[in-house]
Amino acid sequence: MSDETKQDLAQARTDYAEDRTHFAEDRTMLAHERSFAGWVRTGMASVGIALGFTALFKEIEPVWVPKAIATAFLLIAILVFRSAERRACGILSRLEAHTVKTLKPVRIRLLTWALSLATLALIGAIWWLA
Structure with missing residues (x-):
């Protein structure tokens, strides 16, 4: 085998390895999404x-007990939204998309803030309107 053929073969192996790495990185990004x-x-x-x-137990006395329990679940939801956003944006910042189109971190943050604000509004509605 000539030296040129060996070099071509080595280059082809390198190209295949890079392709596999890029595909793996794309799959990892999609998995994190x-x-x-x-x-x-x-x-x-x-x-x-x-x-x-809140709907099922609104007749419980004192009235603040079901509201407090519902508020705890809503605060947990906000915590889940925020921790998911931090983890997703952190991971996406370390990876690079090659052939797939992924969510931009700004969209993830917008969704997280919208869900968090809506959940806070729901807490307000439970305490002041219910």
Whole structure:
């Protein structure tokens, strides 16, 4: 085998290795987006539990008990939203997309803040309107 053929073969192996690395990095980015979506669903489930608890147990005396329990679930939801956002943005900042289009960190942050503000508004509604 000539030296030129050996060099071409070595270059082809290097190119394949780089492609595999790029695909792996893309898969990792997509996996972290799915994890973020899963955590957002968990936070929304906590919001649902709070609403359900408020609706089912609003007749309990003293009246502040169901509100306090619902507020705890809503604060947990905000914590879940924020921790998911921090983790997702931190990981995405260390990776580079090659062939896939991923969520931009600014969109993740906007979604997190919108969900957090809506959850805070719900806390206000439970305490002052219910």
